[in-house]
Amino acid sequence: MKRLLFVDDEPNLLAGLRRMLRSERNEWEMEFAEGGEEALSKLQSHRADVVISDMRMPRMDGAEFLNEVQQRQPATARICLSGFSDGGLIMRGLGSIHQYLNKPCESGHLIQTVRNILQAAAGLPAELHERLCALKCLPVAQLTLQHLKEVLAQDAPCLQEVGQLANLDLGLSCRLLQLVHSGFFGTPRHVESVEDACRLLGIAKLRKLVELPDVFSSQELDQQWLARLGRAADRLSRRAFSLAKENGLSPRECDYARLAGILYGLPELACAACGWPEVVNESGLFLIRLWGLPNQVVDPELAPAAQVALALDEGEYDASATR
Amino acid sequence: MMTVGSLAESDRARAAELLAMRQRTIYERTDRLFAGLLIFEWLLAIVFALLISPHTWIGETSSLHIHVLAAVFLGALLVSFPLWLVRNQPGHSATRNAVACAQMLMSSLLIHTSGGRIETHFHIFGSLAFLGFYRDWKVFVPATLVIVTDHWLRGTFYPLSVFGVAEQGSWRWLEHGAWIVFCDFFLIQSALQSQAEMRQIAEHEAQLESNNLAQLRAERERFRLAFENAPIGMALLSPNGRFESVNEVMSDLVGYGPDELKGMQMEQLLEAGAEIRAESREFRLSRKGGQGIWVLGSLSRCAEFSIAQIVDLSQRKQAEQALQQAQKLESVGLLAGGIAHEINTPIQYIGDNLRFLRDSFQELQPVLVAHSGAEPASLLGEEIPESIEHSLQGVARVASIVRSMKDYSQTGGREMLPANVNELIENALIISRSEWECVARVETDLQDDLPEPSCDRGEMGQVILNLLINASHANQEKYAGTGELGSISIRTRGLGPEVEIRIQDSGTGIPLHLRERIFEPFFTTKEVGRGTGQGLAVAQAAILRHKGRLQLDSEPGEGSVFSIYLPTLKAEVGP
Incomplete structure (x- = not known):
C-alpha cells in the first residue's frame, strides 16, 4: 500500500482531509502530522511515497520541511497544499517542491493528482523513480543560461527575447511551464507556449529565479547534445503546431500539440539528467505528472493533439538529437 | 569738482532751482534782520535827537527841536514803507532795494540828528556791510546812489546837517562818494564770490x-522685477485689505485677472473657515468659479500696506493623497493576503468535512430509512442532503470571493503582466456585489478569447471596481425608492490592437458641464462620506499608466458609458 503523509499546523484541516479521503483508505495508508518536526519523526520510522505539506507553519515552515525530506528520502513526491504564501518562502522551496496546490483544493483534484503520480511511478524502475524524484531541476545548456542572465541583467529586458531563448532549451522550457502551470505564483494558468509562461512570470520574478541555485542549473552533460535537444524540441513544437492547424484542429488543441512537441524529448533529457543509461519513455509521463506540467498532452480525451505530435517523423527527431 | 559743462540739462535746471531756493531763504532772513534793525535805528535816532538837541530856544519860548521831530516823523516815514514790503513781499528784489535805500537814508538821518558829526558817517559803512548779508551785489547800487545823492544835495544846500560845518565845500560830497564806492568795490566782489560758491554747491547738490x-529708480525696478517674477503668488494690499497690485502667478492662482482683483478684498478669496495670518499656514482659497485649492500663505502687515504671499499646494496635496491612497491600498492588500490565507484553511476543511458528511450520509441513508417510520422520509431523503449541498455551495462562494480578493492583494512588486480582463471583471463583480445587488441587474457580455493586455492586476482591478461602484451609485441615485432596478452592462471586445471594456449604467448620467471636472482629484458630487472624489482621477491616472484611454459618453437622465481601451502588445507566437 502506498503511504501518504499530510502536514499542516491546523488539526481541523488534517481531520477534514482524513475524513474526506476516507474513501481512499483501502488504497492508501495515510498519516497526519501537525508540524514539520512531527512529520520528520514519523518519516524516520516509515518512509512515505507522497508528502503533502502546508507552507506557512510555525517553527519549521514548509520550504524547510520539504528540503529536509528531499535530503532524507529523495524518493518521495513532494506536494505543497497552501493558501497564499509570500514569494520568498516559495523561492526557498523551489528545489524540493514538485507541485503546488492552492487551498482550498477540491478533494477530487487532490486525489486525482496523487493518483496520477502514483500511477505513472508504477511503470518505472524503482531506482530511476528515486532518481527522478531527487532531481532538483532539469539541466539547462550553460551558454543558454549565461545568455539568459545577460539578457535579464539589461535595463529593460525584452520578454520576447527571453521567450525565444527559453524555447531553444528543453530544461528551461520545462521549468518555466512547471512554475506557471502549477500554483507556485498564484492561480495555476494554462499557457499556450513558453513565451506565454515568461510573460506571465514577468521580468522581476525571472530575475530572482535565475539567481537561485536550484531553479535552473547546468550539469556536466554534453553541451552540444543539450543544444541539439533544445533545437529539436523547438522545431518539433513548430512542426506539431502547424500540422495540427493543417488538420483543422481547434486553437486549443493546436496549442496542446505545440506543448506535446516541446515535451517530446523530455524522457531523453530526464534520463540523462539522472544518469540513467537508456531512455525510458515512461519517465517523461512521470515528470509531467509529478511536476504538474500540462497534463493535456497525455490526456486520452485530447488524443488528436497528442497523436499529431507523436505521429511526426520520428526519424527526423532521432537524427537531430542523439546522444 | 564738477564743471558746469558736465551737467545734464535736467540737472542744470534743478541746480538753478536749488540756488533760487537758497537765495530766497537768505533774502527773506536778511529782510527780517533789516526789519528789526530799521526799527531799532529809528528808536536810536529819536534817542540821539533827544539827548543831543532836545530843545531849542527862540526868545522866551522853548520848543521841541526840529531834529527830534525829524527823527520821529522822518524816521517813521523811512521805516514804514520797507517794513510793509518785508511783511508783504519778503525776498523780493524790490523789498531788498527799498530796504537798502531806507537803511542808507537812516544813516543820513542819524548823521543829521547828530548834527553832522563826521564820526557818525561810519554808520554808512556799517550799513553797507550789513547789506552784504544779502550776498546780492545789486543792492549796493541803489544804496550808493541814495547816499551819494543825499551827500551832494545836503552838502550843497545844508552842509551843517551833513558835515557839521556851515561852509559850503562844494566837492566834499564827491570825496565821501569815492570812499563809498571804494568800499562797494570789495563788498560787490565778496557778494559775487559768495554767489558763485552757492551756485557750485547747488549744482553739486543737484547732481547728487x-x-x-537714478539709484532709487534702479532699486525700484529691481524690486518690481522680483515681485513680478517671483515663483509664488504675491500681492500688495491696502491697509484695509484691498488688492493694489498682484503678480502673474497670483492672478493665475486665483483665476482672476489683475484688474478684476483690484476691486476685491483678500477675504473674498478665502474659503469658509480659512484664515490668512502673519505666519505661514496652509488653508484653502476659493478660485474664480468656486473651485477650492490648497495653498500655503501669509499676510505681512506693514505701516502703509500688506504683502500677501501664496504658494500653490494643490500638486503636493494631490501627491500626498495619492500616496495615502497607495499606502491604504497597500495595507489593505497586505491584510487581504493574510486574511485570504487565514480563510482558505478553514474553507478547506469545512469543504472536506461537508463532502465527508455527504458521502457518509449517502452510505447511511438506506440504513436510516429502514430504521425509521414514514415521517422522516423527506428529512432523510431531501432535507439533509440538500442542506449539505447548500453548505457546499456556500463554501464554494466564499472560496470564490477570497480568490477574487487576490487581485487586490498584490503585495509584491507591481508588475505589468498579461491579465485576463474578463477574470478581473468577474472578480470585481464578486467583490462589489453588495454595491449593485439591490440597485441594478448586471449583464455581462465578455468575449471568450479576449487578448490579454499587460496590466498591473491590482491597479486595473481597482479601476474596474471604481467604475462599477460609480455605476451602482448612479443607478441608486435614479432608482432609489422607486422599486425599480437599473441596469449595468459590461462588455469586453478585442478591437484590433486594443481591448475595449465598456461599463454602461442606466443611472442619472453626467451633465455636460461636469464632464471635464469629474476627472479632477477631489471633485465629487456624492454626499460626504460616500465618495472621496478620487475614484475617477485614480482610474484615469492608472489607465494612462497602462498607455490606454478612458472615454465617457453620457446622456443626462439616461445613463453613462465609461469605456476603457487598453493596448494589447501580444507577440504573435507560433510558426
Whole structure:
C-alpha cells in the first residue's frame, strides 16, 4: 500500500482531509502530522511515497520541511497544499517542491493528482523513480543560461527575447511551464507556449529565479547534445503546431500539440539528467505528472493533439538529437 | 569738482532751482534782520535827537527841536514803507532795494540828528556791510546812489546837517562818494564770490540728487522685477485689505485677472473657515468659479500696506493623497493576503468535512430509512442532503470571493503582466456585489478569447471596481425608492490592437458641464462620506499608466458609458 503523509499546523484541516479521503483508505495508508518536526519523526520510522505539506507553519515552515525530506528520502513526491504564501518562502522551496496546490483544493483534484503520480511511478524502475524524484531541476545548456542572465541583467529586458531563448532549451522550457502551470505564483494558468509562461512570470520574478541555485542549473552533460535537444524540441513544437492547424484542429488543441512537441524529448533529457543509461519513455509521463506540467498532452480525451505530435517523423527527431 | 559743462540739462535746471531756493531763504532772513534793525535805528535816532538837541530856544519860548521831530516823523516815514514790503513781499528784489535805500537814508538821518558829526558817517559803512548779508551785489547800487545823492544835495544846500560845518565845500560830497564806492568795490566782489560758491554747491547738490534718484529708480525696478517674477503668488494690499497690485502667478492662482482683483478684498478669496495670518499656514482659497485649492500663505502687515504671499499646494496635496491612497491600498492588500490565507484553511476543511458528511450520509441513508417510520422520509431523503449541498455551495462562494480578493492583494512588486480582463471583471463583480445587488441587474457580455493586455492586476482591478461602484451609485441615485432596478452592462471586445471594456449604467448620467471636472482629484458630487472624489482621477491616472484611454459618453437622465481601451502588445507566437 502506498503511504501518504499530510502536514499542516491546523488539526481541523488534517481531520477534514482524513475524513474526506476516507474513501481512499483501502488504497492508501495515510498519516497526519501537525508540524514539520512531527512529520520528520514519523518519516524516520516509515518512509512515505507522497508528502503533502502546508507552507506557512510555525517553527519549521514548509520550504524547510520539504528540503529536509528531499535530503532524507529523495524518493518521495513532494506536494505543497497552501493558501497564499509570500514569494520568498516559495523561492526557498523551489528545489524540493514538485507541485503546488492552492487551498482550498477540491478533494477530487487532490486525489486525482496523487493518483496520477502514483500511477505513472508504477511503470518505472524503482531506482530511476528515486532518481527522478531527487532531481532538483532539469539541466539547462550553460551558454543558454549565461545568455539568459545577460539578457535579464539589461535595463529593460525584452520578454520576447527571453521567450525565444527559453524555447531553444528543453530544461528551461520545462521549468518555466512547471512554475506557471502549477500554483507556485498564484492561480495555476494554462499557457499556450513558453513565451506565454515568461510573460506571465514577468521580468522581476525571472530575475530572482535565475539567481537561485536550484531553479535552473547546468550539469556536466554534453553541451552540444543539450543544444541539439533544445533545437529539436523547438522545431518539433513548430512542426506539431502547424500540422495540427493543417488538420483543422481547434486553437486549443493546436496549442496542446505545440506543448506535446516541446515535451517530446523530455524522457531523453530526464534520463540523462539522472544518469540513467537508456531512455525510458515512461519517465517523461512521470515528470509531467509529478511536476504538474500540462497534463493535456497525455490526456486520452485530447488524443488528436497528442497523436499529431507523436505521429511526426520520428526519424527526423532521432537524427537531430542523439546522444 | 564738477564743471558746469558736465551737467545734464535736467540737472542744470534743478541746480538753478536749488540756488533760487537758497537765495530766497537768505533774502527773506536778511529782510527780517533789516526789519528789526530799521526799527531799532529809528528808536536810536529819536534817542540821539533827544539827548543831543532836545530843545531849542527862540526868545522866551522853548520848543521841541526840529531834529527830534525829524527823527520821529522822518524816521517813521523811512521805516514804514520797507517794513510793509518785508511783511508783504519778503525776498523780493524790490523789498531788498527799498530796504537798502531806507537803511542808507537812516544813516543820513542819524548823521543829521547828530548834527553832522563826521564820526557818525561810519554808520554808512556799517550799513553797507550789513547789506552784504544779502550776498546780492545789486543792492549796493541803489544804496550808493541814495547816499551819494543825499551827500551832494545836503552838502550843497545844508552842509551843517551833513558835515557839521556851515561852509559850503562844494566837492566834499564827491570825496565821501569815492570812499563809498571804494568800499562797494570789495563788498560787490565778496557778494559775487559768495554767489558763485552757492551756485557750485547747488549744482553739486543737484547732481547728487539726480544720482540718488537714478539709484532709487534702479532699486525700484529691481524690486518690481522680483515681485513680478517671483515663483509664488504675491500681492500688495491696502491697509484695509484691498488688492493694489498682484503678480502673474497670483492672478493665475486665483483665476482672476489683475484688474478684476483690484476691486476685491483678500477675504473674498478665502474659503469658509480659512484664515490668512502673519505666519505661514496652509488653508484653502476659493478660485474664480468656486473651485477650492490648497495653498500655503501669509499676510505681512506693514505701516502703509500688506504683502500677501501664496504658494500653490494643490500638486503636493494631490501627491500626498495619492500616496495615502497607495499606502491604504497597500495595507489593505497586505491584510487581504493574510486574511485570504487565514480563510482558505478553514474553507478547506469545512469543504472536506461537508463532502465527508455527504458521502457518509449517502452510505447511511438506506440504513436510516429502514430504521425509521414514514415521517422522516423527506428529512432523510431531501432535507439533509440538500442542506449539505447548500453548505457546499456556500463554501464554494466564499472560496470564490477570497480568490477574487487576490487581485487586490498584490503585495509584491507591481508588475505589468498579461491579465485576463474578463477574470478581473468577474472578480470585481464578486467583490462589489453588495454595491449593485439591490440597485441594478448586471449583464455581462465578455468575449471568450479576449487578448490579454499587460496590466498591473491590482491597479486595473481597482479601476474596474471604481467604475462599477460609480455605476451602482448612479443607478441608486435614479432608482432609489422607486422599486425599480437599473441596469449595468459590461462588455469586453478585442478591437484590433486594443481591448475595449465598456461599463454602461442606466443611472442619472453626467451633465455636460461636469464632464471635464469629474476627472479632477477631489471633485465629487456624492454626499460626504460616500465618495472621496478620487475614484475617477485614480482610474484615469492608472489607465494612462497602462498607455490606454478612458472615454465617457453620457446622456443626462439616461445613463453613462465609461469605456476603457487598453493596448494589447501580444507577440504573435507560433510558426
